[in-house]
Amino acid sequence: MNSNLEKTFIAFLKENQRIVHKVCRIYTDNKEDHEDLFQEITIQLWKSFPSFKGDAKFSTWMYRVALNTAITLFKKAKKNDLTTAIDVSSLRIEYETYEDDEHKLKIMYQAIYTLSDIEKALIMMYLEDKSYREIGEILGITEGNARVKMNRAKNNLKQQLNTK
Structure with a gap:
């Protein structure tokens, strides 16, 4: 080695x-x-x-x-x-x-955990301030597709957080 x-x-x-x-x-x-x-x-x-x-x-x-x-x-x-x-x-x-000991973060992570695998990845990269271009590059999709998928993931996360 x-x-x-x-x-x-x-x-x-x-x-x-x-x-x-x-x-x-x-x-x-x-x-x-x-x-x-x-x-x-x-x-x-x-x-x-x-x-x-x-x-x-x-x-x-x-x-x-x-x-x-x-x-x-x-x-x-x-x-x-x-x-x-x-x-x-x-x-x-x-x-x-x-x-992370903060209660709000724990609730958010619990909500993120319920999302699909791709949505989890998208939200994580969003929280990391990755650009749509970078997200697309990481996931192997176009920048436009990254935007569409991100909007869906955000909406699903909002729904999860509203039910908690």
Whole structure:
């Protein structure tokens, strides 16, 4: 294993770790699942890192891998348990907790959790102040399609929040 590649990966991951936590927060509803998904996303990022060419920003690429992993895993999880045979313990990645104690945020995350997988991703990126162009790039859709999907996701979220 190339130690420079490993050092670069760890530096990028540490710098952008909050992205992974946010994806985990949107797609899980308890600490154990959050930690499991964090590990699975980290594994997928590490496996894919050699193919990262820098055409897009690292954070954009990381969002894409993290969202695809979360969506794919939870579709598979409905059929069977999550298992991965890759050992990433040698990477020495420090897991930082990401907790929000504010009641309003908890209610919003609960409402987001009820949305579809794509709507969760859209709302998360909206909360990150991503442009429609960036959202489209991350999801592999046009900017116009990102706008349409975002409006639907916002309306669905408003409906969820109004019922709570």
